[in-house]
Amino acid sequence: MxxxxxxxxxxxxxxxxxxxxxxxxxxxxxxxxxxxxxxxxxxxxxxxxxxxxxxxxxxxxxxxxxxxxxxxxxxxxxxxxxxxxxxxxxxxxxxxxxxxxxxxxxxxxxxxxxxxxxxxxxxxxxxxxxxxxxxxxxxxxxxxxxxxxxxxxxxxxxxxxxxxxxxxxxxxxxxxxxxxxxxxxxxxxxxxxxxxxxxxxxxxxxxxxxxxxxxxxxxxxxxxxxxxxxxxSSKLHCVTSHVRQTFMRLKGAEKVTELVQILKQHDRAYRTGPSGSVLVFCNSSSTVNWLGYILDDHKIQHLRLQGQMPASMRAGIFQRFQKGSRDTLLCTDIASHGLDSTHAELGTNYDFPLTLQDCSHRAGRVGRVGSDVPGTVISFVTHPWDVSLVQKIELAARRRRSLPGLGSSVREPLPQQT
Structure with a gap:
């Protein structure tokens, strides 16, 4: 065939x-x-x-x-x-x-x-x-x-x-x-x-x-x-329809508790049956490092990937994540562009993305072609500017239109797959 x-x-x-x-x-x-x-x-x-x-x-x-x-x-x-x-x-x-x-x-x-x-x-x-x-x-x-x-x-x-x-x-x-x-x-x-x-x-x-x-x-x-x-593609710049997205309105002080609960629930599911890995996105390297110490205190095993690390170290860390040595990766947007995350089941935006383009890239790390696990994204919504982006995403999803600001001059969309 x-x-x-x-x-x-x-x-x-x-x-x-x-x-x-x-x-x-x-x-x-x-x-x-x-x-x-x-x-x-x-x-x-x-x-x-x-x-x-x-x-x-x-x-x-x-x-x-x-x-x-x-x-x-x-x-x-x-x-x-x-x-x-x-x-x-x-x-x-x-x-x-x-x-x-x-x-x-x-x-x-x-x-x-x-x-x-x-x-x-x-x-x-x-x-x-x-x-x-x-x-x-x-x-x-x-x-x-x-x-x-x-x-x-x-x-x-x-x-x-x-x-x-x-x-x-x-x-x-x-x-x-x-x-x-x-x-x-x-x-x-x-x-x-x-x-x-x-x-x-x-x-x-x-x-x-x-x-x-x-x-x-x-x-x-x-x-x-x-x-x-x-x-x-016909879905270019659109909200990823095959990935379930959940937005949680939280105060800043509530984010750590919620993340720890999500990761512990996933860890239990990971031990009892087939389950994919988790990507936790932060907006800065310092947040990745600080959050890593918090997860250490809760005995949640994980890897960290951020731009201030030497390039050779970053490559080795992502290889370990791909091979399954750990099922949770704390990362900045350095992991959201093109890296093969076929086994990722859950993406968590601990920090809400700063742009709609970043939203699209992060959501694209789960539910990829060849993945044997469904994709879900959970986003913590804290600031007024986060709410504004969420409203744009929800409106685009409802109207089945592309995300605003990502318009392209390219044309000739691919036919829909049947």
């Missing part, structure tokens, strides 16, 4: 067989994959905007690997030069992508490497000197900027450039770095520019769960608008 489902999308037999052997649980393409894969194989630039948990990574990874199979290696490069670059906003996402892509690529004879930021020239240079060299390099903007400035890497022969979690990468905190990277890449005007393998131009892929107004205008600065295929 799997081979039949992906055959009509234009994937080669060896790619389909690789997928069947490496991911037998993927039995049929999702709606996002069905629309993205053919367009990418035809040489179109892709803007894919789909709700969290809709399996976007395979939608670009499978055709990406197939395109690389047909392109020659240019061995005359003076410094390392990957054919494909996948740009992600955090080291945890880089590690997660590498863990998915590396076994798929190696079965096709393609090398997938991760470039960590490090703190010195040797720390960056080491992954780039690996042999055989990377066909696909996954990297954060900061690490790539360092490597480009120190002339440790070249983007001249780049044939594919992916911005994953592009809504985060296009935020002002990353935008200057991303603009620099786009300037160093030779983006194709259109599919015709991709036909000369010895004078490569880059095909551009942007993937995200939300997109603000103006994305298309930004892309028009580096590529022809006619070359861009915009692919959106």
């Amino acid at each position: 799997q081979l039949m489902g992906f055959t009509c999308l234009g994937l080669e037999p060896r790619v389909r067989l690789m997928l069947q052997e490496a991911a037998p649980e993927v039995v049929w393409p999702t709606t996002v994959q069905s629309s993205t894969i053919p367009s990418l194989l035809r040489g179109r630039h892709i803007l894919c905007a789909a709700d969290p948990g809709s399996s976007k990574t395979l939608s670009y990874l499978l055709p990406l690997l197939q395109l690389l199979l047909g392109r020659p290696h240019l061995d005359s490069q003076r410094i390392p030069a990957p054919q494909c670059l996948v740009l992600v906003p955090s080291r945890q996402l880089a590690e997660q992508f590498r863990a998915v892509a590396q076994p798929l690529g190696s079965s096709l004879g393609l090398q997938v490497w991760e470039l960590g930021r490090g703190h010195g020239r040797s720390r960056i240079k080491l992954p780039l000197s690996k042999q055989p060299p990377a066909d696909v390099l996954v990297v954060t903007p900061g690490a790539l900027w360092k490597a480009l400035k120190r002339q440790l890497i070249s983007l001249e022969p780049l044939s594919l450039l992916v911005l994953d979690e592009a809504d985060t990468l296009l935020d002002e905190s990353f935008l200057e770095l991303v603009d620099y990277i786009l300037e160093k890449s030779h983006i194709a005007e259109g599919p015709a520019d991709l036909k000369d393998p010895f004078n490569p131009k880059a095909q551009l892929v942007l993937v995200g769960a939300t997109f603000p107004e103006g994305v298309s205008q930004l892309l028009s600065q580096v590529a022809s608008p006619d070359s861009l295929a915009t692919i959106t």
